[in-house]
Amino acid sequence: MNTVTAGVLLIGDELLSGRTQDTNLKTIAEFLAPLGVQIGEARILADEAEIISANVREFSERFDYVFTTGGIGPTHDDITADCVAAAFGLGIWQRQDAVDELLKRYDPDDLNEARLRMARIPDGASLIKNPVSLAPGFQTNNVFTLAGVPQIMRAMLEDVEHRIEGGAIMSKRTIAVQGRGEGDVGGPLGEIAENHPNVSIGSYPYFDGDGYGLNIVIRAFESSELDKCEAAIRKFLSE
């Protein structure tokens, strides 16, 4: 089975200071799951050029696809486009097709130097449509550079989907176990995991008004493998 992977770089001091709660990672994960792409790692980076560039380069090599969010607006701390260009040793300049997108929204008189920063695109990149505020994202090699504002980021994914060559899709089942904690099932579950190496088994405890409970989530590419694993789990639970 081919496994297709993605790495995600969430860029912005505000995500590290506690000011802003990231939600883009979950949105990207939910977008990728039905395409058969698994996120292998995500990093939340400060607005520091060298660190961003180094991470873009590293993730581009480690993963099939890379997503960056944030830092493509018009202000001095919006440096992601320059960092992506630097990561690949590419030039970056103001591109007319990106300016044309901006002109759909702004009067030419309002298209000041700051806003024109949003039309600076790494050499050879292809634009990613932004139907919300028009300043485009872009694709450079296997790296998709998207906005940080969640509504805009989500909208840009629409123009990413057709560029993804997905993988096999894992099926998933959830077995709810009320009134037991992870400690009750941890030992046998570990044994079952060893006996079903192609099934990924996770357990997720919850608290609610009635006490503790557990969701056991099993994932595999083949539903026959899920059948066997689920049977083993239900057998153990009924003992």
Next chain:
Amino acid sequence: MNTVTAGVLLIGDELLSGRTQDTNLKTIAEFLAPLGVQIGEARILADEAEIISANVREFSERFDYVFTTGGIGPTHDDITADCVAAAFGLGIWQRQDAVDELLKRYDPDDLNEARLRMARIPDGASLIKNPVSLAPGFQTNNVFTLAGVPQIMRAMLEDVEHRIEGGAIMSKRTIAVQGRGEGDVGGPLGEIAENHPNVSIGSYPYFDGDGYGLNIVIRAFESSELDKCEAAIRKFLSE
């Protein structure tokens, strides 16, 4: 001014699959800010032993403090304690003081092999109290290993605070600008940022029912520097 930094490692496949929305990073950031500790980077890691160990080692060298969340429960995919031990080349074994904590909650008969996993602690680590579910976290060198469940993670921070030697605290001011976007202010703000190198200036656009707006947030260690920077921004905004 001394800057004290922290790195955060959020551990768990469920954070990368879209199943779970992390909130621990924001909680840790809000806990650290009044102590004068800034988070420099955060990473969200899959449950893979070698990757977790390598990241613990790297972050322990890069940052003054490291926080890990997740992976210290009783199931087969709870491998963080082993990974922290491996990162520092330490042994790991079941410790009586950790067992004693568990016995406050569990009958000896219920303290099965899986639950006893939660008493496996790297050599020389000091325990971090868990007043919610009693299975302790632990500190190894400059690394704090905490639970992933947000309520438990938050409670454990109470027993971390006295271990942190904090730094200078940045003051912060927010200048709200209704009806302007980042593109209207990006150029002048960049100039102001250059003229006030000790002030960190961020701008955070928002949408609401009335359209666009902007919060300009300035941070500095010295309030006199904030005064000058705020005056420069307000002067430009009133022009």
